[in-house]
Amino acid sequence: MYSLFRKEITSFFGSLTGYLVAFVFLIANGLFLWVFPGTYNLIENGYASLSPYFQLAPWIFLFLIPALTMRLFAEEKRLGTLEILITRPYSLLQLVWAKYLAGLFLVVVCLLPTLVYFYSIYSLGNPVGNWDSGAAWGSFIGLFLLAALYVALGVLASSLTDNPVFAFITALILCFIFYSGFDFVAAMEVPMVVKTFFLNMGISEHYDSVSRGVVDSRDVLYFVLVTGIVLVLTSLFLRRKQQNLKRQLKKTGFLVAVVIVVMFIGSAWFFRIDLTTEKRYSLSTVSKTLLEKLDAPIKVDLYLAGDLPPGFRQLQRAVEEKVQDMDAWADFRIQSVRKDPYDISNNDERNKLFNQLVNLGLQPTDLRQNKEEGTVTKLIFPGAVLRYRDQLVGINLLKNNPSLSADENLNNSIETLEFELMNAIRQVEQGDKEEVAFLSGQDELGDPETWDIRQGLSENYTVVDRTAEQLFQNDTLPKALIIADPSKAFGEQEKFYIDQYLMRGGNLLWLFDPVQVSLDSLSRGETTIAFPRDLNLMDQLFKYGVRVNPDLLQDVECVLIPVNTSPVASQPKFTPAPWYYSPLLTPAEDNVISRNLNRLKSEFVSSIDTVGKNPEIRKSVILHTSAYSRKIGTPEQISLQSINDPPAQELFHMSNIPVGVLLEGSFPSVFSNRMTREFNPLGIDVLDKSEPAKQIVLADGSLIANKVSRRNGQVRTQPLGYDEYSQQTFGNKAFLLNAVNYLCDNSGIMELRSRVFKIRLLDKVRLREEKTFWQVLNVVLPLLIIVVFGLVFHFVRIRKYRG
Known part of the structure; x- marks a missing residue:
């Protein structure tokens, strides 16, 4: 098994293709996070946080991991060496595990150079070191679990064909379905039981929680079990010519039944570890008690949506994260849905919605943004509407104290989110x-x-x-x-x-x-x-x-x-x-x-x-x-x-x-x-x-x-x-x-x-004066690390075989 693992590593780093895949991954990350303007730009974000990196990673992985895994079995099939491997003195499952661990190791090697981002954010904090390291390392755990499942899907796709390109496309489709496909089904007009089932089946529901630095046993169990199922299915597919279909279906059905039972038990008895410094994703005992009294689902319509500046995006994400925390403890589904009033093209209909929001107590505010066409001003509602049965409650999310800076007001708004949401629930729940x-x-x-x-x-x-x-x-x-x-x-x-x-x-x-x-x-x-x-x-x-x-x-x-x-x-x-x-x-x-x-x-x-x-x-x-x-x-x-x-x-x-x-x-x-x-x-x-x-x-x-x-x-x-x-x-x-x-x-x-949360901002003065340096550092240095790794790897191989 170890020899197979070493063979895959040597094959990957012994060819130019392996380095090309790693380069593409690191360049894409570096450009999106440090150079290209947009939602994922860490400099524009202004906060000493790597959350944009962990939001971007699932989409970059969609292309990286299929590229890394497409050859694992497809190449063996194409060259006719798979039959030789099957005759070796180890089981098919061991063979699958060797290929899987090799693929996972390759992903980890590609991820390690991105630790440069950690150093950069640490150094750019105002003051230096003003960042939440616990949240960052917790998020890295989530990224590893996501990569582990993606690699398993890539191995499965590679076992289905002898064409590496087809394996790449199949793996990409499988990863996309698992990450977003189930969410599309859940977004349809389906019963809540069906909606909850498909959401729990999807990766994003579990990754979004872990990627914040919250280790929930249910999320970890999901990644471990689904990864295990995919690997077992891979071994069954490889064995399909040796066993009849009825026997394979019986094994698969038994496996699925065991997994369902384990996940049910895991959902009933679970624990959550909040790795953030201020435990910002931990609910109080008061909130948990109030959530236990709910006897119907809750929907939070979030009207803080659309094209927003970084501060408002931070508040938007904080609301969605707090709703996720509430959903983790509630017996009934609690979800948030972004609703941008400007998606309504008809002015009369939009104004009608504005009047409804005002009647619910939401306070509008003018948002001014500098764009290429000049300063654009529009009316936004930094609030939400909580729906419980037939009751509606408006929630004002933005705390606007004129004596404080915009960053302080946004931080104060995030600090009071749990109170505002739970107070709204108390209103609709009380008799x-x-x-x-x-x-x-x-x-x-x-x-x-x-x-x-x-x-x-x-x-x-x-x-x-x-x-x-x-x-x-x-x-x-x-x-x-x-x-x-x-x-x-x-x-x-x-x-x-x-x-x-x-x-x-x-x-x-x-x-x-x-x-x-x-x-x-x-x-x-x-x-x-x-x-x-x-x-x-x-x-x-x-x-x-x-x-x-x-x-x-x-x-x-x-x-x-x-x-x-x-x-x-x-x-x-x-x-x-x-x-x-x-x-x-x-x-x-x-x-x-x-x-x-x-x-x-x-x-x-x-x-x-x-x-x-x-x-x-x-x-x-x-x-x-x-x-x-x-x-x-x-x-x-x-x-x-x-x-x-x-x-x-x-x-x-x-x-x-x-x-x-x-x-x-x-x-x-x-x-x-x-x-x-x-x-x-x-x-x-x-x-x-x-x-x-x-x-x-x-x-x-x-x-x-x-x-x-x-x-x-x-x-x-x-x-x-x-x-x-x-x-x-x-x-x-x-x-x-x-x-x-x-x-x-x-x-x-x-x-x-x-509740008090520390404001963690990037040093704007240093960013203004040293922006180019940090952009070059985070785009070029990860590539140099891979180059150095490759040179050392080839030097060791040459020395070994010469000897």
């Missing part, structure tokens, strides 16, 4: 919606002012209005209570019911202003006085662990407002000026509620201090000012004229002043050891300590208020966080939705937002 209540009775913001946040909450919750007393008039308590900018002081009865709601595990979201400012006076250009507002809440919040201070904050990072800067009696000329009393608040990056969010627009915000050392209460700052802010005591005179006489910059010496705090744990009751009969007409039991509960305190009631205009009896609302002057929408709505989701989350799904 009765939990109740979230807005407190009423204290002159809080009305429906028009909270319309946008109510619409957002209604997707997951039943939104109701309750007075403090009404909280206890139903059989069940609301999951969360939102106190939205009250202006009337709380009585002891209202405080008591809110306190006892908290004691029973209720969750509170406080948004109120401890300082009162007359906005009407300011809008008329008049001077107003900011003075403390007594809502009679300070003692209650102090008991829970926070103090909301009756001060005002100014911040250099603030909203810009138009100011008339033209002289008196001349044409008005409006220019933007900073309004320091409207800080752009920064969400904390170390909390699942607030990380990866845009800044929040605020208006006359105050500071918050945490107080007390109760070990049963955890306190986290989730919202704060920028690094350049200051506090102003009240009462304070406020006028728009202060814009013309701004405070000195050195006064803004305070940084990250807390304005939003999360409290978690068991809270003491404000009414412990107090007589409560007079403000407890319902006669509820008074609890002195709460069950585990959560509170969020925000020192600005305007954070939850959307702008409302009333004209001619019509009420018009603007999106929450929208700024008319800059025409951008800040992160108020996303932050508050996350806040409520966190308060109501018992499953831990919000923890999925805590």
Whole structure:
């Protein structure tokens, strides 16, 4: 067997044909990956990743491996030496294995020079070495398994004929069918059982997983079993003249039955090893639990499709990979399908689809690309639609924080993919919606002012209005209570019911202003006085662990407002000026509620201090000012004229002043050891300590208020966080939705937002200055390695036979 193996190696490298095949393979890889512009170009991709190489490899292998294997048996048949080999003292299966291992060794020899790409990406990382080596080596395992199966198919094709060219064509067709043919069948309108069967039969379904650096026992089992089957079939074909057809069919049927049983067992008991540094392809326990509850397939229509720049292609691939991870753990099929709206040639039909996507909550964005014909702008939807039974849920995939770079925004989008997808699944899977209540009775913001946040909450919750007393008039308590900018002081009865709601595990979201400012006076250009507002809440919040201070904050990072800067009696000329009393608040990056969010627009915000050392209460700052802010005591005179006489910059010496705090744990009751009969007409039991509960305190009631205009009896609302002057929408709505989701989350799904992936980019400066060097290195050096290998090989042979 070893002599046959050595004979094939010697024959391959002893002829010019072998080196020509290796050269063609390496040149094709080098040009596509380093020179030719397009999807597979590693330089254009901009990321310190070899994923384009592993995406390209199956297609290059389609031609390389048939060329390497076409002579293995066909040449023996053509020369009449196969009969001589069969008479040797080893079985046909041993003969097949010798030829197979020789072919696999030849592929490995062709692959080894491509390790130069690994060195190049490592060196070009920003900084050097900033790449995921675990993912790369894991992907190489997938590439080896793919090559092993391709070689087996090539050996089979070579055993069917005595014509090497025909063997090459047959092997190419077989490899193509196994890689993509089954997928074409699965893409047809066939039952899901049939679709799943054909997908599992195809190579791409298994290679796509392993090529990311995820070793799934089911994928490894597939490659090992199918490779073994093909090799056994090859030996049966070679033996067909020695055995009758009935006996061969019986052996083949038995073999297939054994393989099916083994694959079924392997599918029931499997393991996955995520070799990536950050375990980015591992699902959390929360996600697995949620997927186990599904009782029907899920389809994800991905509208991030078409001709996209590298960053969007990275996001597109990340979505598809995350769907694959979900499918690996679900009992029912979960698949993603790319859908490019611009494939619809009819403008009316395309606009109809755009309207449907907007109605599902997807946010469009303009994509500008520089092409040969100039700058091309088109509207794209960086989102997806999840379909489960007859339910549709829109998912916005792109996180767009104007204060971050495009690469950071894309990375943040990839970090939150699991949360976004699992949150959508939770929406379609959950039964009765939990109740979230807005407190009423204290002159809080009305429906028009909270319309946008109510619409957002209604997707997951039943939104109701309750007075403090009404909280206890139903059989069940609301999951969360939102106190939205009250202006009337709380009585002891209202405080008591809110306190006892908290004691029973209720969750509170406080948004109120401890300082009162007359906005009407300011809008008329008049001077107003900011003075403390007594809502009679300070003692209650102090008991829970926070103090909301009756001060005002100014911040250099603030909203810009138009100011008339033209002289008196001349044409008005409006220019933007900073309004320091409207800080752009920064969400904390170390909390699942607030990380990866845009800044929040605020208006006359105050500071918050945490107080007390109760070990049963955890306190986290989730919202704060920028690094350049200051506090102003009240009462304070406020006028728009202060814009013309701004405070000195050195006064803004305070940084990250807390304005939003999360409290978690068991809270003491404000009414412990107090007589409560007079403000407890319902006669509820008074609890002195709460069950585990959560509170969020925000020192600005305007954070939850959307702008409302009333004209001619019509009420018009603007999106929450929208700024008319800059025409951008800040992160108020996303932050508050996350806040409520966190308060109501018992499953831990919000923890999925805590995942952090490192940005791994190529050094753009080095690429710009050294691009030609790296292109030449990665195209020429692999060829030189083969040349050196050939020279050494021939030198050793000459020396051996001369001796």
